[in-house]
Every structure is written in structure tokens, then in C-alpha cells.
Amino acid sequence: MKKQRKQCKQRKLQHAVIRSFVILGIVLVIVISFVVADQYIRKAMGNYRDTAFAYTSSMAEMIDGDKIAYYLETGEKDEYYDEILSYLNAFRYHTEIQYFYVFVPDTEEIVYIWDADIRKEGETDINICELGDREAYWGESDKETIYKIYYDQEPYEELTLSNDEKYGSMASAYSAVLDSNGVPVAVVGVDMYMTNLQAGMRQFLNIVPLVIIVIILVAILLFYFFVKKRIVTPINTLSNISKSMVQNLEKDEAIEVSIHTGDEIEELFDSFKQMYSDIKDYISELSSVTAEKERIGAELDVAKHIQASMLPCIFPAFPERKEFDVYATMEPAKEVGGDFYDFFMVDETHLAIVMADVSGKGVPAALFMVIGKTLIKDHTTPDIDLGNVFTKVNHLLCESNSEELFITAFEGVLDLVTGEFVYVNAGHEMPFICKAGGEFEPQKIRAGFVLAGMEGMKYKAGAMQMEPGDKIFQYTDGVTEATNTNNELYGMERLGIILNKVKEKSPQEILPAVKQNIDAFVGEADQFDDITMLCLEYKEKMKISEEDAQ
Amino acid sequence: MTIEKNLNGTELTVAIVGRLDTATAPDMEEVLKESFEGITKLILDFEGLEYLSSAGLRVILQAQKIMNKQGEMIIKNVNKTINEIFEVTGFVDILTIE
Missing domain, CATH: 3.60.40.10 (PPM-type phosphatase domain)
Structure with missing residues (x-):
């Protein structure tokens, strides 16, 4: 029992070192995960935005704005109409675009001109609108963005995020279609599900912390062995020597163990050795002085008896x-x-x-x-x-x-x-x-x-x-x-x-x-x-x- | 015990206040030892001296012997008790008491 406790005491420093490394590791994992995740999301969102606006702005450039009024009024399709629809379909089919459409905003609803109607393999549940279909604004943020670019004619290139039950987590981008006078006559919209982003995030959160943990574990192990070799072991040696020193103080034995760490611990050890030999010298001097004192005391005692016997x-x-x-x-x-x-x-x-x-x-x-x-x-x-x-x-x-x-x-x-x-x-x-x-x-x-x-x-x-x-x-x-x-x-x-x-x-x-x-x-x-x-x-x-x- | 020294040319006055006994006599001896050089007249002022033991007498005797060789020693302001000690021990015969 006593021996066990002694061992525990000896390992105290090691435990403290391990504990602090584990805490450091946990903090590092959390901090690094957050920082990296944040960076990842920013980067991914940037990519989404660039891609989405590339689609909408190039489609807005391509569409002849003067044709819009005709389609809106007559509701009739012509050759040009089909050509644009085929472009929209081509984009939708080959990219991750969910909805690709062109519409004319009104105060409370919008009027569809084009809507990509091609289905990808395995797709069943998608809404497709026809020329002249009206629909209410999907959300307030969409409405604001569309008003901004259509009525106020402001250049606006930020994704509009929406999260509704029907469409799921979705990012939308809008670009205005101008007529030959440079006036907005319609809006090109693209909706993209952020499934890839979420999947990427999940993947990221599964892998990155694991990697970090492994790296930190390896670092901790390395550092632990370093600390053990350079600090804990020398200190334990020092402590063992000091214990045996107290027991052997009166024997004439020199310290035979030595520590070569080349740092403060070696210095400490040297000072300790110096102190040890100083104390030994002091003790031997003290014991000889004490012996001398005892001898003088004994002689004085004899003198006292001699003196007493003279009277x-x-x-x-x-x-x-x-x-x-x-x-x-x-x-x-x-x-x-x-x-x-x-x-x-x-x-x-x-x-x-x-x-x-x-x-x-x-x-x-x-x-x-x-x-x-x-x-x-x-x-x-x-x-x-x-x-x-x-x-x-x-x-x-x-x-x-x-x-x-x-x-x-x-x-x-x-x-x-x-x-x-x-x-x-x-x-x-x-x-x-x-x-x-x-x-x-x-x-x-x-x-x-x-x-x-x-x-x-x-x-x-x-x-x-x-x-x-x-x-x-x-x-x-x-x-x-x-x-x-x-x-x-x-x-x-x-x-x-x-x-x-x-x-x-x-x-x-x-x-x-x-x-x-x-x-x-x-x-x-x-x-x-x-x-x-x-x-x-x-x-x-x-x-x-x-x-x-x- | 306190010792007060006052040097005036080659005349040294030493005033002692307190007890001059086994414990304090070595201090007095030390003080006198370092002051003897060149002194021709040593005055011991015993006005404040309360008690004098044989160890104190020994220091006074030493001083007297040294001053016999290089000048004179005078003891002044000796109170009744101390004077009795001088009388009983026969010191009155060898000291100059004023």
C-alpha cells in the first residue's frame, strides 16, 4: 500500500504533463475545426455565388430584351423562344442547377416567360411553369432582391438564401435582362440546392477533427517522451538521490549518479551536488567539533572532581x-x-x-x-x-x-x-x-x-x-x-x-x-x-x- | 552597562553607567585596551556605577598597572557602596580616589 502511494507520487508530474496535453489537444481540435469550417463555408459559398451569377448574367446577356413584351402580351411561343429554352435546358441538364427560369416581376407576383423543363435521370418531383404562369414571390428576401435589380436597377450580386420545406435549403441568384434601351424588362433566376455544400461539410466534419486528433496525439506522445526524458526522469533521479542522501548522509559515499541534459536541470543537479558535499563537510566538521566539545566537557568534569577532592x-x-x-x-x-x-x-x-x-x-x-x-x-x-x-x-x-x-x-x-x-x-x-x-x-x-x-x-x-x-x-x-x-x-x-x-x-x-x-x-x-x-x-x-x- | 569615552589631548575620561560584573567587564577591558596608547592621565568616572564585582576589580587593577607605567589614573565620584568594596578589598591602598 505504502509502495503504491509512493509510485503514485513519483508519477504525479507525468500525469500533470499528460493532463495538460490532453486539454490542450481538445481545445486545439475545437478551435481548428471551427476556424477551418468557417473558412470552408466561406470558400464554398463564394464558389456557389460565382457559378450562379455566371449562369444568370450570361443568360441575361444572351436574351433579347425587346422580345419579352411580345411574349408577355401574346403568350405565343416562336422559334427564338424555343432556342432560349433549349439553352436553359442544356444548362440545367449538365450542371447542378435545380431551377433555371426567366420572369417579369409584378408588384405581388411574377409572370413566367421561360422555365427549363428538362428532367434529369431519376427526377420526378419538379415544378415546371409555362409561359404566362403567375406565382407569388417565394419569400421576402427574394422579393427585396428582385425589386432592387428590377425597379431600382442596382447591380446586386449576392446569393439569396432560403430554407423552406418545399424547396429545402436553397441559394438563388438573379440578374436583370435589359432591352435595347438598357431598361430592365425581365429577370433571370437560378436556384441551386446546397446539398453538395452540406454533404461536403459533413464529410469535412467527419474527417478533419480525426486528422487533427491524430496529429495532436502524435505531437503529445512525442512531446511527452521529450518531457519525460529531459525533465521528468532527471527530476525523479534528483528526488531519489536527495532521498538516499538523507539516509546516507553520515556514510562516506559520494554521489555517483549524474545527469547530462545540458540545461537548467543539469545546473540544478550540479548545485545540488555542491550543496550535498558542502552539507557533508559541514556535518563532519560539526561532528568533530561536537566530539571535541564532549571531550572538553568530560575533561572539565574530571577537573571538577580533582578540584573538589583538593578541598x-x-x-x-x-x-x-x-x-x-x-x-x-x-x-x-x-x-x-x-x-x-x-x-x-x-x-x-x-x-x-x-x-x-x-x-x-x-x-x-x-x-x-x-x-x-x-x-x-x-x-x-x-x-x-x-x-x-x-x-x-x-x-x-x-x-x-x-x-x-x-x-x-x-x-x-x-x-x-x-x-x-x-x-x-x-x-x-x-x-x-x-x-x-x-x-x-x-x-x-x-x-x-x-x-x-x-x-x-x-x-x-x-x-x-x-x-x-x-x-x-x-x-x-x-x-x-x-x-x-x-x-x-x-x-x-x-x-x-x-x-x-x-x-x-x-x-x-x-x-x-x-x-x-x-x-x-x-x-x-x-x-x-x-x-x-x-x-x-x-x-x-x-x-x-x-x-x-x- | 554603557561606557562613555571623552578624550582631551592625552587625558582620557571614561564614564561607566550600570553594573561592572562578569558579564560586562570584558567590554570594559576591550574599550580600555584600545584607548591606552598615548594616554598620560586616565580618569574613571564612577558616578553612574551601580555594582562592582571582582571581575570589574580585575579590569580596574589592570588599568592601574598600565597607567603606573605611562602616567596616572584617578577614580572620581565613587559612591559609598563602591567605596566600601575598595576598602574591603584593600584597593584603596593602590588606587587614587578623589
Whole structure:
């Protein structure tokens, strides 16, 4: 069923071509028949007229007009009368003339002088009038014509057509007989049946359309094969190729079919071939680009995992430590981010926390983050001042910073025994600090310049005292600058409010609560920046045994 | 964000209106890059600046570094919010803010 329909579709163009040829043929037959028939009738009528008037005018010339008055008055025939009658008979016998007669017109009727009285073979039913017979005019047109040539003496040489039951379809011609003074004294009339004309017409109408139809059929066939060879077949080939092209687009096959019509179709085919190869090139290029993109995506994914695994992510991080509790999260906006946090034991009694944000995003920021994180951790040693750590790290970062990135960073080291919290700030956000029993408040601390921004910068450490129960919350600008669909920033104020709602909870509960609050604020809007948070709770002072103290 | 440049001899004033963040910082970087040649004084007019992100800070830092070599850079009409950002990030130490 499906195959049949497909074939039908393929033949559509052929059908359309045939249909239009048939319609064209019919129109041609009708038009040609009418035109030729019209021409034929004109020509035939012309012939009839010429012949009829040749008979009447030559007979009118021949008759001596001065004799007419005598015959009319006396009604007697003489030798001359018989001679003219024999001429009339001779004409009637040898031609297609039906009636050949001479008469004198009167107002309402005519008076016969001569009437050919010879019968052709097989003829029975003809009227023959005698000298002096009177008869009414046969018809109005005859009467008018006869009046015209007889009374008005006008030369008139048109056939008078009549169609009556008695005489059938008949053409009549009349010529005036003049006397020696040039005055009309009688009229010669000839009547001819138009049987030949009608028979000719019938014959013509039987043959000519047939001939035309045959000629047109042959022309249609020829043209059809021409069109099929030059147009339909190439177009079908083209259509088949385009179908197989879609199926074979991904295979590496060239078009092997070709069309040589030397006209627009060949041109079309060539353009099509060009397009085909262009599309193929494009597709292969696209697939290689896509493959490349997929590869890069996969590698970025790996990078993301590597980056994530660089940040301490096993919690509780120090299950054996009762003195403090620390928790941190990072959620990158893109595959790899520029934020990082870190925490590690500098020695037995000192815990370091780091929060930092590399300007920019993506791979460059992530690479720079790795360098920054490693340098900070490596340089944080028990005997070096934190300010010096950042001064050194800044110096080293400036050396390897061709992309002019920079890092805002905060590092703090808590002495678990004394509770002294030493910190250094390189352009990073203010931390929130919650004193035991108090509220989370942003702590204004002196800001040094960002890391890797400018060579030779000196950083100075600050210090504060922490008591058991105190908490520090540190974050990156991804938190305060989280934006909702109205382009509003999350801000420090909202952060402070949510922190104080959950201030009694453990760090492990505080961070998810803040994240949830941010998500609720942002709603449908995209996350533009990494969101990184760290919370440290100082739970109790570390007791050192006397052995350790020594 | 719209950037309006006004060159007066070797003194170039760049006025920024809108947000200077990750999305718009590359435009700003492009504009500055093509204008640095021959400039001895670069004035950044921040009167219309609504927001400044770290990507924006990076562009400002780049400009400052280039202008350190060939002249001076002045930032004027800094509003309170932006000034806070400069303070928090320590940029106040390296920028000339009027």
C-alpha cells in the first residue's frame, strides 16, 4: 500500500504533463475545426455565388430584351423562344442547377416567360411553369432582391438564401435582362440546392477533427517522451538521490549518479551536488567539533572532581578533637570554580582556616586557585608570622600571574590552648563572629590588598581573643552577591538575619540553613558565582599535659 | 552597562553607567585596551556605577598597572557602596580616589 502511494507520487508530474496535453489537444481540435469550417463555408459559398451569377448574367446577356413584351402580351411561343429554352435546358441538364427560369416581376407576383423543363435521370418531383404562369414571390428576401435589380436597377450580386420545406435549403441568384434601351424588362433566376455544400461539410466534419486528433496525439506522445526524458526522469533521479542522501548522509559515499541534459536541470543537479558535499563537510566538521566539545566537557568534569577532592570534604574532619568543630561547603557556579576554603592543623595546638576567591571563573581561575591554595598551605608554618605568609605568597603569585588574576583571601590561625585567633586579610569579605551567648556580627578587620594584584605588597596580621562557644562564619562574595530575578543582591543583612536564627546550632547545621535561605531568595535566577562557606566553632580550651608543655 | 569615552589631548575620561560584573567587564577591558596608547592621565568616572564585582576589580587593577607605567589614573565620584568594596578589598591602598 505504502509502495503504491509512493509510485503514485513519483508519477504525479507525468500525469500533470499528460493532463495538460490532453486539454490542450481538445481545445486545439475545437478551435481548428471551427476556424477551418468557417473558412470552408466561406470558400464554398463564394464558389456557389460565382457559378450562379455566371449562369444568370450570361443568360441575361444572351436574351433579347425587346422580345419579352411580345411574349408577355401574346403568350405565343416562336422559334427564338424555343432556342432560349433549349439553352436553359442544356444548362440545367449538365450542371447542378435545380431551377433555371426567366420572369417579369409584378408588384405581388411574377409572370413566367421561360422555365427549363428538362428532367434529369431519376427526377420526378419538379415544378415546371409555362409561359404566362403567375406565382407569388417565394419569400421576402427574394422579393427585396428582385425589386432592387428590377425597379431600382442596382447591380446586386449576392446569393439569396432560403430554407423552406418545399424547396429545402436553397441559394438563388438573379440578374436583370435589359432591352435595347438598357431598361430592365425581365429577370433571370437560378436556384441551386446546397446539398453538395452540406454533404461536403459533413464529410469535412467527419474527417478533419480525426486528422487533427491524430496529429495532436502524435505531437503529445512525442512531446511527452521529450518531457519525460529531459525533465521528468532527471527530476525523479534528483528526488531519489536527495532521498538516499538523507539516509546516507553520515556514510562516506559520494554521489555517483549524474545527469547530462545540458540545461537548467543539469545546473540544478550540479548545485545540488555542491550543496550535498558542502552539507557533508559541514556535518563532519560539526561532528568533530561536537566530539571535541564532549571531550572538553568530560575533561572539565574530571577537573571538577580533582578540584573538589583538593578541598577537605570529609566531615567530621577531626573526630578526635573535642576543642573545635569545623564545617565547610563549596558549590561552583560553572564546572570548575575559583573559590576555595581550607583548614588544617599547623601543629598540635594550632588550627588554620582559609577562605579565598580567585577573580574570574572557569579553568584559569581554577588553576590559579590550585596554586594559591598550595602556596598558602605550604607557607603556613608554626614559626612564621601570618602577615609574612601572605607577603611571600603574594610575591610568588605575582611571578606566575600572566593573566592578571587576583585572589581575595582570609586566613586565620586559632591557638587551641589560649584561644588567640591570629588572622590576615587580603581584600576578602568581613567574617561574621558570634560570641558565646551573643549574636553573629560582621567583624570589621583591616583589609590588605588582594593577593597577586601588585608586587611588593606587605601584609599585616591582626589578632583577637576567642572564648569557648564562639563561632566564626567566613564566606565568599558568591553568598552576599547571590542575585534574584529582580536583580536584588542577597547582601550582608539577610545573611546576618539567617545566621542569628540558627546561631545555636552546630556548624554542620548552620551552613545548610544559610544555603537553603539563599536558594529561597534567588528562586529561578541562575547562580552566577561560586557559593563557599566555612564555619568554625571553638568548643573548649585545649588542655596540655606537663610533658607536652616541656 | 554603557561606557562613555571623552578624550582631551592625552587625558582620557571614561564614564561607566550600570553594573561592572562578569558579564560586562570584558567590554570594559576591550574599550580600555584600545584607548591606552598615548594616554598620560586616565580618569574613571564612577558616578553612574551601580555594582562592582571582582571581575570589574580585575579590569580596574589592570588599568592601574598600565597607567603606573605611562602616567596616572584617578577614580572620581565613587559612591559609598563602591567605596566600601575598595576598602574591603584593600584597593584603596593602590588606587587614587578623589
